[in-house]
Amino acid sequence: MDEAQLDRIKRLPKVELHLHHEGAAPPHFIKGLAQEKSVNLEGVFAPDGGYAFRDFVHFLSVYEAATSVLKTPEDYARLTKAVLEESAANDVVYCETFLSPDFCGGGDVGAWREYLAAIREAADAAERDHGIILRGIVTCIRHFGPDKAKASALCAAETAGDWIVGFGIAGDEMKGKPKDFAYSFDMAREAGLRLTAHAGEWGGAQSVADAITDLGVERIGHGVHAINDLALVDKIVENEIVLEVCPGSNVVLDVYPNLAAHPIEKLRERGVKVTVSTDDPPFFHTTMRDEYLNLARTFGWDADVFAEINTTAANAAFCDEDTRARVLKRLERT
Incomplete structure (x- = not known):
């Protein structure tokens, strides 16, 4: 692939669905x-x-x-500004970020509202200044346990709307089972939030199956170990479950030894709706541009493949339909 093609791929408008807010903080x-x-x-x-x-x-x-x-709402406002400036510099036009009330106010709804207001104000400024749209997914932390997850779900339910659009779970996949968190996911679902869950990064294919069955999610964070159970892959395709794949993260953390061994291409070939994200970019020495260039070099993906992936991501985003239409319009610039 020549440099002109790579440069075109690098500069494509991008949609990112899997970004941890604190994990995107520049060192x-x-x-x-x-x-x-x-x-x-x-x-x-x-x-x-x-x-x-x-x-x-x-x-x-x-x-x-x-x-x-990060101890105050102002700290999170400053963090949001820094994160979105970096994302916009990598041509991200729409991003969903994972936010945990455990870090933003200790799970207290009143404190969480203050943090959220500061984050939203900074996000609105970034949209005005850089054209990037941000939406929030409230995330409970698996290794903090089911009780704290319920507090996070309450924060999510109390602030669900046009900006807090989803609920999910992150943290150590080896702690507990998805069904332990079913109450929290039911609470979020009843509040109108859409659902995602980290699975299949460390917990094997079974963790993906359990997240789909026990939590009723429509997206899976990572999900890459599903490739080890082709019947599960077929179920993912049949149910149109979208995978939020973070290839660079998976390689740095030794989920796979190198990008060539990563199953993203095999999953895509079998009809899985895959998207591409950075996870915790400064931790894993990556950016969205880096992810695209590395995938292009490794799998020979051209700009049309990435355009398809971004359209998939935009259609899987948890935002309202008016926002989705705006994002899809931005993706037309190739």
């Missing part, structure tokens, strides 16, 4: 906040200035340590 931003607040983040950063972690479990602890300096 220099977190360092600056830590200095302002005199917080010691020893062990969080590598010598090159990036985040330092050994494996997935250690990544979670480093993530939570970095997040600990």
